[in-house]
Amino acid sequence: MALEKLGKALRESLRKIARAGYIDKETLEATIKDIQRALLSSDVNVKLVFDLSERIKKRASEEKPTPGVSPREHIVRIVYEELLNALAGKQESLELKGKxxxxxxxxxxxxxxxxxxxxxxxxxxxxxxxxxxxxxxxxxxxxxxxxxxxxxxxxxxxxxxxxxxxxxxxxxxxxxxxxxxxxxxxxxxxxxxxxxxxxxxxxxxxxxxxxxxxxxxxxxxxxxxxxxxxxxxxxxxxxxxxxxxxxxxxxxxxxxxxxxxxxxxxxxxxxxxxxxxxxxxxxxxxxxxxLGMGDLETLIKKTQEIFKEGGEGFTENITKGKFTLKDLYTQIQGMRKMGPLKKIFEMLPMGFGADISEDKLQLSQEKINRFTYIMDSMTPYELENPDVLDRSRVERIAKGAGSSVEEVRALIKHYNFTKKMMKRFGKNKRSMEKLLKGFRFNKGL
Ligand SMILES: Nc1nc2c(ncn2[C@@H]2O[C@H](COP(=O)(O)OP(=O)(O)OP(=O)(O)O)[C@@H](O)[C@H]2O)c(=O)[nH]1
Ligand SMILES: [Mg+2]
CATH class of the missing domain: 3.40.50.300 (P-loop containing nucleotide triphosphate hydrolases)
Structure with a gap:
């Protein structure tokens, strides 16, 4: 990625917002100062930097977050939009007409x-x-x-x-x-x-x-x-x-x-x-x-394609909240198809992907493989009705998959979490973000 230094400084300033439990005036001011410093050291015109800061402040105090959007995400979105405006402008591709x-x-x-x-x-x-x-x-x-x-x-x-x-x-x-x-x-x-x-x-x-x-x-x-x-x-x-x-x-x-x-x-x-x-x-x-916010558009498009591959009933089941382990299986196989995990994480918002080290990723990929083995050891009935997974079934599955009871439980935990997220799938982009974030950061993983 070009502009390493600027990108790093901007990501760092946005992380301050992401980490803050509550965004008060001081946090916002400090973040804006960081952004100013980053832009000025990249030779952005002083007046442009000043105008940008003022606009962020004004919008942050005047605009109310849309329902369901946290104040943090709201501020990050404003900063993103303003930086987009100031640094990149509008898209205008080369238009070829022939000859x-x-x-x-x-x-x-x-x-x-x-x-x-x-x-x-x-x-x-x-x-x-x-x-x-x-x-x-x-x-x-x-x-x-x-x-x-x-x-x-x-x-x-x-x-x-x-x-x-x-x-x-x-x-x-x-x-x-x-x-x-x-x-x-x-x-x-x-x-x-x-x-x-x-x-x-x-x-x-x-x-x-x-x-x-x-x-x-x-x-x-x-x-x-x-x-x-x-x-x-x-x-x-x-x-x-x-x-x-x-x-x-x-x-x-x-x-x-x-x-x-x-x-x-x-x-x-x-x-x-x-x-x-x-x-x-x-x-x-x-x-x-x-800004390390990932390429959500591409990610969502890719994800939707995979959902399509899951078959007609798949998405329907999910939006109705009838998400079974079989659906999770399809989803995980989809993850595999989407290509190297690093690529997927790079598309995730707020630099969650950008700074993930290779070995952690490797672990996740491994985990996905092991989850697949575990699910392969389940009966179709169990996959369709995860609620029946009692202690003895879990033990049998663990044995069959060459895995451990803990790991089977971690999979079930991950399933429950994903199911919760899935219910909201399709309603808006943010749920998708959460789902994918959850996939990586769910404690079960
Ligand atoms: N790092 C880097 N170097 C580049 C890039 N584009 C061009 N260069 C280098 O810049 C130097 C000048 O490139 P040229 O293509 O000769 O530039 P020019 O505009 O044709 O120059 P004149 O013909 O002298 O007017 C060369 O050494 C290129 O390799 C780029 O995107 N990144
Ligand atoms: Mg030349």
């Missing part, structure tokens, strides 16, 4: 050429036929760099290193790329935005007529990103930003918040030097992960 042309612009060393190849690879993985065109006549060996990157990404590269006029290059190369689904045009940078670069990019833009002009901004310029985005937008016009070097910058928060406050959508982020260190920017996912 697309994308032009990348930016200053020296921002990552344009690398990003051409990254974006090209990303799109070609989606099954699109991609070509790159180099128009940088400034950087020595710029074309060679693009050619090598294209080769690495398995994408065709067009250009002419001998020609010193970008317009002439385009005039001859554009004709050769008509069959491609997407054409990405690399351009030259400068040390700073100036009239000459503006003119050059306008000329390129006119002949390419791209449907997307994306500004490549390195995260290490922090809040200065705002200035650059404005300069490029005023003269060249931009449809969005690709924020690079988020992996290596302590100032990432500054760059992110600068784009968010300008309302310039970040469409992709660069997270390393390798061509695969690149992803579409999804604000909610990004901030949830940063």
């Amino acid at each position: 697309d042309k994308i032009m990348l612009v930016g200053l020296f060393g921002s990552g344009k050429t690398t990003t051409c190849a990254k974006l090209g690879k990303y799109l070609s993985k989606k099954g699109l036929k991609v070509a790159l065109i180099g128009t940088d006549v400034w950087r020595p060996a710029a074309f060679e760099q693009l050619r090598q990157l294209g080769e690495e990404a398995n994408i065709d590269v067009y250009g002419n290193p001998k020609e010193k006029n970008p317009v002439k290059i385009l005039k001859s190369e554009l004709g050769k790329v008509k069959d491609y689904d997407v054409v990405i045009v690399d351009s030259a940078g400068r040390d700073a935005f100036d009239k000459e670069l503006g003119e050059e990019l306008k000329k390129i833009s006119k002949i390419v007529s791209p449907n997307e002009k994306l500004l490549v901004l390195p995260a290490d310029i922090g809040q200065k990103a705002a200035e650059q985005a404005k300069e490029f937008n005023d003269i060249v016009g931009i449809d969005g930003v690709i924020l690079t070097k988020l992996d290596s910058s302590a100032k990432g928060g500054g760059a992110l918040s600068a784009c968010a406050s300008l309302g310039v959508p970040i469409k992709f982020v660069g997270l390393g030097e390798k061509l695969d260190d690149f992803e579409e920017f999804n604000p909610t996912k990004f901030i949830s992960k940063l």
Whole structure:
């Protein structure tokens, strides 16, 4: 995850709320101070930090928690929403219409050429036929760099290193790329935005007529990103930003918040030097992960799929409260299918997953396996009617599973807990969170 330091500091401040039994003014103030410190050290603009703090305070005192939401969760939600707003803005993905042309612009060393190849690879993985065109006549060996990157990404590269006029290059190369689904045009940078670069990019833009002009901004310029985005937008016009070097910058928060406050959508982020260190920017996912709140949307979707697999009666039984050990069996098998437990826990809220160590996870996975053995030793009648599990049955099952009476009891305890949670399943997301939290933190486990 990019922005390690900022993420860690923000998670720490949210944990204070999670740990507090009761949230008074002081706790809130202290948390806001922590958040301020974290944001400022990530180069977020002072005024933005101040405004954000005020909004959190105001909302915390004015908005009442919705029924069923604890004051703690209420505050965490407010902080989350405000940070989402301040750091990530709205989602706006790259929209491809077919026969697309994308032009990348930016200053020296921002990552344009690398990003051409990254974006090209990303799109070609989606099954699109991609070509790159180099128009940088400034950087020595710029074309060679693009050619090598294209080769690495398995994408065709067009250009002419001998020609010193970008317009002439385009005039001859554009004709050769008509069959491609997407054409990405690399351009030259400068040390700073100036009239000459503006003119050059306008000329390129006119002949390419791209449907997307994306500004490549390195995260290490922090809040200065705002200035650059404005300069490029005023003269060249931009449809969005690709924020690079988020992996290596302590100032990432500054760059992110600068784009968010300008309302310039970040469409992709660069997270390393390798061509695969690149992803579409999804604000909610990004901030949830940063705050260790997990990716609930994905988790819920996955869980629902598994419930579907349990068959028609399964979900119905559960919502009616008729949750038997057989249903628990299906659920646990589903957990296995959802993939490595670590992945699941990473999706859980409030960093419960983020900081769980491998060995603890291993134990849980083991536990799941052992629970499965135990249930395999039960008769169908017992699975359907867990209430009949008396001492002698428990002893028999333990023996059959090569397990212990305690462990069978732990399973029953877990079953009872899950059953309670299951009754509320389907009503809202929070029950799901609790259920999954319970799965991990239930004392029986
Ligand atoms: N760590 C990290 N490095 C990156 C990222 N993107 C690009 N770089 C590095 O940044 C340096 C500059 O990248 P280029 O792609 O050459 O930048 P450019 O904008 O084309 O530069 P000019 O052609 O000189 O204007 C290279 O060493 C890249 O490997 C990223 O997301 N993370
Ligand atoms: Mg370049």
